[in-house]
Amino acid sequence: VDGGFEVYYQPYLDLQTNAITGCEALVRWRHPQRGMISPAEFIPLAEEMGLIVELGAWAVVEACSQIRAFLRQGLRPPKISVNVSSLQFNAAFTSLVQRTIEEFGIDPCLLELELTEGVLMSNAEASIRSLHDLKKLGVSLSVDDFGTGYSSLSYLSEFPLDELKIDRSFVIAFDNGPRNASLVSAIIAMGKSLNLRLVAEGVDSSAQYRFLHEAGVDVIQGFLFSKPVPADDFAVLLGSNRFAEQIRNLEREAA
Ligand code: C2E
Ligand code: MG
Ligand code: MG
Numbered sequence: 001v002d003g004g005f006e007v008y009y010q011p012y013l014d015l016q017t018n019a020i021t022g023c024e025a026l027v028r029w030r031h032p033q034r035g036m037i038s039p040a041e042f043i044p045l046a047e048e049m050g051l052i053v054e055l056g057a058w059a060v061v062e063a064c065s066q067i068r069a070f071l072r073q074g075l076r077p078p079k080i081s082v083n084v085s086s087l088q089f090n091a092a093f094t095s096l097v098q099r100t101i102e103e104f105g106i107d108p109c110l111l112e113l114e115l116t117e118g119v120l121m122s123n124a125e126a127s128i129r130s131l132h133d134l135k136k137l138g139v140s141l142s143v144d145d146f147g148t149g150y151s152s153l154s155y156l157s158e159f160p161l162d163e164l165k166i167d168r169s170f171v172i173a174f175d176n177g178p179r180n181a182s183l184v185s186a187i188i189a190m191g192k193s194l195n196l197r198l199v200a201e202g203v204d205s206s207a208q209y210r211f212l213h214e215a216g217v218d219v220i221q222g223f224l225f226s227k228p229v230p231a232d233d234f235a236v237l238l239g240s241n242r243f244a245e246q247i248r249n250l251e252r253e254a255a
Contacts, residue, residue, distance in 0.1 A: 004030040005055070007062045008228035009080070011237055012199065013220045015213055018244040020237065022079035022112065024221065025063045026228045027055065047087050056088040057096050063111065064104040066231055071106075075238050081112040081142060086119045090126065094133045101137065108138030112163070115141065117149025120159055128159070135160040142199070147187055157194055164191045166217070168202030174211055181211060188216050206250050 005027060012022040029037040046052045063080040070077035084093070101108050113134065119127055120143065135141060142163035143151070147170055166187055173180035191198045200212045203222030212220060225243055237243075 004032070005058065006030060006230070007059065007066070008230055009066075009234040010221055010228035011078075011226050011234070011243070012081075013225055013243055013247070015218060015220060015247075018247045020078055020243065021219070022081060023234060024081045024114070024228070025059055025066075025083070027059055027083075028228075043085070047085060052085045053088045053093075056083075056085055056093070059083070060097060060100050060111075064100045064106050067106045067110050068104045069231070070235065070238070073235060075235060077106075077110055078238065079110050079112055079140065081114050081140075083114045083144065084119070086116055086122065089115065089119050089130060091130055091133075094130045094137075097134060097139060098137055101139075109140065112140035112142055114144040114165065116144055117146065117151045120155060121150055121152065131159055147183075153190070161194075161196055163197040163199055163219075165199040165201050171200055171202050171208055171212070171222075174208060175205075181215075184212070185215050192216065206253065209250055210254050 006029075008026045008028050009023040010026060011020045012024065013019070014021040027039050027043075029039075029042050031037050043052070043055075046055050059082050063082050067077045067080060097111070097113075101111065115131075120131075131141060140162040141160060142165055143156075143161060144165050145167040146164040148167045164187070166184065170180065170184050170187070174184055188198050197218045198216065199219040199221065200208075200217045201221045203209055203212060203220050204224050206224065208222075209220065209224055225246065226237060229237070
């Protein structure tokens, strides 16, 4: 794949350390006439046109290559999370991941894959096997947009998962009242009891931050801290202490 595709990176803030521990790789498409086009527009198209396998493979290679680049710049590389479409999730994908990790010589724990509930619930023997194969490689597995699909809770406990990403709609809904807030707390409690890391996506206000922090979320991603940015800008964020300071201010505001 080329033709104007780029990867942007958005930080994940760990609330234990107030430091960046990871980031999400988000694909962008620079159209010669129309400018930057959102993946919300072109990913469904790529899926329809059968290009998602190639695009998804490219994203994995980009992420691994970026981890190596951060290392070579003397930075402590963050974990990079790559989104995986349900249409590309199969045994061939698993071997691509293995080959790419080996080729770039990176620590597999620095790669995370974000799967949708659809992948898990397809309940094909083959995808369950793929999940276990990936886990054996040492990569992390996350469930993206959690709470919007139809995950069976008993399945959740059987899959080798590391993390749940609470869908942004719940974070937004929290602003609309206590009932939604208790829904978020319930998801967090359930995730914790399954020993999963809880990530909140789409956090863009200090009120949301404070609620999620109180409620026990482990990791926060959102415009409150940073939008997705090109790798060079992300490297600058990695080397700075600005989020720790921002969080101190958020907490001082609250006190
Ligand atoms: P996602 O995986 O749920 O990614 C999170 C989306 O939320 C990103 O949108 C991110 O920019 C946005 N976001 C993060 N924080 C905030 C916030 O505080 N406020 C608001 N309004 N938005 C926030 P983006 O980059 O437009 O990506 C949209 C979706 O496109 C992703 O949703 C993912 O499903 C898909 N996507 C992106 N890259 C890839 C890829 O390489 N492969 C596949 N299969 N899908 C991808
Ligand atoms: Mg994602
Ligand atoms: Mg998401």
